[in-house]
Amino acid sequence: MKSNSSAGHAVVVGGSVAGLLAARALSTSFHQVTVFERDTFPAHTVARRGVPQGRQVHALLTRGAVGLDGLFPGFVDAMTAAGVPSGDGQADFSWFLDGHRMAGATSGLRGFGVSRPQIEEMIRDRVGALPNVTVVAGAQVDGLLVDDGRVAGARVRRHTGAEESVAADLVVDAAGRGSRALAWLREFGYPVPEHTAVRTNVVYVTRHYKQEPGLLDGRLGTTVVPYPGQPRAAVVVRQEGDRFAVLLAGLLGEEPPTDDAGMIDFVSGLAGQDAADVLRSAVPVDEAVKMRYPESTLNHFDRLDRHLGGFLVVGDALCSFNPIYGQGMTVAVMEAELLQSLLQEHGTQNLAPRFFASAAALLAEPWSLATGGDLRFPEVEGERGPQDAEINGYLDQFRAAAAVDPALGTAFLKVANLMAPVTSLLSPELMERVQRAGAQ
Ligand SMILES: Cc1cc2nc3c(=O)[nH]c(=O)nc-3n(C[C@H](O)[C@H](O)[C@H](O)COP(=O)(O)OP(=O)(O)OC[C@H]3O[C@@H](n4cnc5c(N)ncnc54)[C@H](O)[C@@H]3O)c2cc1C
Incomplete structure (x- = not known):
């Protein structure tokens, strides 16, 4: 030595x-x-x-992209130069929250179709x-x-x-x-x-396909978010290298298969059909890869x-x-x-x-x-506060109302992209909008 x-x-x-x-x-x-x-x-x-x-x-949240551009000036432009597709996180993306399709609008939040190795x-x-x-x-x-x-x-x-x-x-x-x-x-x-652990037993399956112009209607991507009663997620995103990346995820015992027919079957009952369309008609460029993620951990x-x-x-x-x-x-x-x-x-x-x-x-x-989000699922073990049921009830209404009022979708995506705190969703103005949208 x-x-x-x-x-x-x-x-x-x-x-x-x-x-x-x-x-x-x-x-x-x-x-x-x-x-x-x-x-x-x-x-x-x-x-x-x-x-x-x-x-x-892998999703790169807007907050992450902003931070990378600060640590390495020009990083975002360099992603574009490397062929990474980008677009507005709301206008160019379809979101399905609790089965409701979020109303479209320009959010000002930039989303990127960048792979983890890139x-x-x-x-x-x-x-x-x-x-x-x-x-x-x-x-x-x-x-x-x-x-x-x-x-x-x-x-x-x-x-x-x-x-x-x-x-x-x-x-x-x-x-x-x-x-x-x-x-x-x-x-x-x-x-x-x-340490604190929250177990959801997430199973991921990702496969890449050749991009086809007819699919996704020119959008950057689509995400179907899992929710209690529907513990399945599907994501399609355009990536560098002219590929679509398709991710299927299941939690709490739901396990996406890796064969063609099984993957199509896994997504066919979901609210958004982009993943099913890509799986049915695009040409795969690799094999489907599975990965398990048992629990979140905070030390x-x-x-x-x-x-x-x-x-x-x-x-x-x-x-x-x-x-x-x-x-x-x-x-x-x-x-x-x-x-x-x-x-x-x-x-x-x-x-x-x-x-x-x-x-x-x-x-x-x-x-x-x-x-x-995990503790919304009754099967997930963890500490729930006395006000959680009330706040979750409001957020359930919020997600449904975002299908009607695009400003609610923007507010939700700002939080999901770590550009605003969760408490911003509880402002009197947004509460009123949720009520108004619910009454329509
Ligand atoms: C299925 C899955 C999907 C994910 N999706 C997303 C997503 O959409 N967006 C997102 O932002 N994040 C996502 N993540 C998380 C993301 O991958 C990590 O947060 C990110 O890679 C940063 O992790 P890290 O650098 O701390 O550790 P890792 O990426 O795990 O890297 C650890 C590194 O340390 C090296 N190493 C380990 N031990 C030693 C040693 N003794 N000596 C030297 N080297 C060592 C390893 O080889 C490795 O390179 C996902 C994670 C998983 C599991």
Whole structure:
């Protein structure tokens, strides 16, 4: 084992979306940032082993696109230049909420038909070009180095089998749901956080098809959202490479099949028929791929009374959401913005408790949005507040009313795209509109 010296060196574990974005945030305050990624990166824009969800449809929420454009100026234009289709999230998209088709309008929310490998590659190219960031592929972090109550670095093993100890002032764990952060904390005698889990047993199936002009009527895409009594979702979206991506999802025991006839059957009873049309007539370009996502998990690092100094956890390793809501990458963007601003305000002083407290505040909104949606299903176990039934009753009316009043649809999509808080749906003006639409 050899040892590197450190001077303002930060190490990031995992070179996926959250790790790369964390590196971008750290690059403004640290002399040198090294991202260690276990995988080797593919030569073409395809999914890789360490990110199996990369083969499934990923939505980039408007808040995520805005944030990426801030972290990497020109990012949105570069997506367009790379052939990523985009359009208005309401006017160019059909939405089916609780079986009702949302009324169309220009929302000003831009939606993108971008695949997960494409977005990761674009972020990686930009992070890799930062002069003080090195992205090392084929390098697994096996553990931490700890000295005097602080992180002192990481133990890294290369694909060749070579091992080294890398000195660092900060280690950021962005290793996703398989993160070993808790085991590492235990190893050094540190307390591990409690966690909250909400189990929905989501099953995803994605397949890609050649785009055909006659399908989707020129729209960017369509989404049929699951709801109590109909735990199935269907999404069709135009993507770069002249493809349609079709996603079928089931929750709570519903399982989309992967054969042609079964997939058509799965969507034939749903409110929107775009997915069925594509499945019946478009030409597939790959095999259908299935993935299971048992539960959303939130680790409460903010509640720890003792932190390992200089050790942070971000992205899915910190909080992982039911993918139906499309929040993971956007939240990783928001965490990177947070990390950058905390470092700019007070440097690395007390960074771990400051970061985890602020991240908990940041996560509260998307977590309550996602788990609030999950807890509408009576089968889902979890804590329900005394006012939930009343609020859910109103939101049921809201979704139905959005079929009549397009302003309600816009307000709903702003919340879903993390551009407005859930509480904005409870404003007196919108409540009145819901009542008026209900009376029609
Ligand atoms: C089915 C599914 C659908 C989803 N859909 C959406 C969506 O529509 N929109 C959205 O925004 N998000 C979605 N997500 C979430 C999104 O994929 C993640 O939030 C996003 O990839 C960020 O995750 P991450 O970077 O924290 O972790 P990951 O993407 O899981 O990456 C972890 C990385 O760490 C590496 N690694 C692990 N251990 C080590 C180690 N010891 N040393 C070095 N490297 C290591 C892995 O190889 C991998 O590259 C979905 C997730 C799933 C499962």
